[in-house]
Amino acid sequence: MQTQAKQFIQVDRKITRATAYTSPVTGLPVKFDHNMKAVYNLMFDRWQLFKSLNMEHFDTQDYIATETAISLRTVNKIITDFINNGVFKVYSLRSPHGHKKLIYKTINTLQLIEPAVEVAVEVAESVFKQPAKQPTKPATQRPTPTAEVVQIKTEARTERPVKAPIEAPVKDAAKAPDQQQPAHDPRRISRSPCDKDGFRF
Secondary structure (H helix, E strand, O other): OOOOOOOOOOOOHHHHHOOEEEOOOOOOEEEOOHHHHHHHHHHHHHHHHHHHOOOOEEOOHHHHHHHHOOOHHHHHHHHHHHHHOOOEEEEEEEOOOOOEEEEEEEEOOOEEEOHHHHHHHHHHHHHHHOOOOOOOOOOOOOOOOOHHHHHHHHHHHHOOOOOOOOOOOOOHHHOOHHHOOOOOOOOOOOOOOEOOOOOEO
């Protein structure tokens, strides 16, 4: 005969808003949906009741499915997951009729993971996964010439000797009157060459 449960079950608000719990066996987060929360709340409340009466906690899966309005198949899977993750510690006994009974020795308190913590973990993981930025070398800037350097260069240019321009030769027609040859003077006797007998050509 099943021990009657209380009319109301006290539920921690952290359980209602939690999205996962940390497995005591693996230390990894495990998804914590509304069906798992319903089974855990019922079983934890029942375990405390049996413990206060100094009795062994035994509940059939049919009873759990009825109290939580969850299918028997889903209840079997949830209880198996809780046992594998170390949330429920059980041992089995056989009744005088040969039926196997599952005794719930301990139901551990869950280490819950709330959405805010999940967001912080995701942000931290994304930061560590980002590749490290390579240090960039500062761009080298060429020095701009100052006013003093420009002044020195201009002075050096002005100190160079300036070559005189080469004048083009002036043709005979453009020569000055004083430089032109004198006109033919009839008084001057032109001497032509002579032959061997003294006759001029």
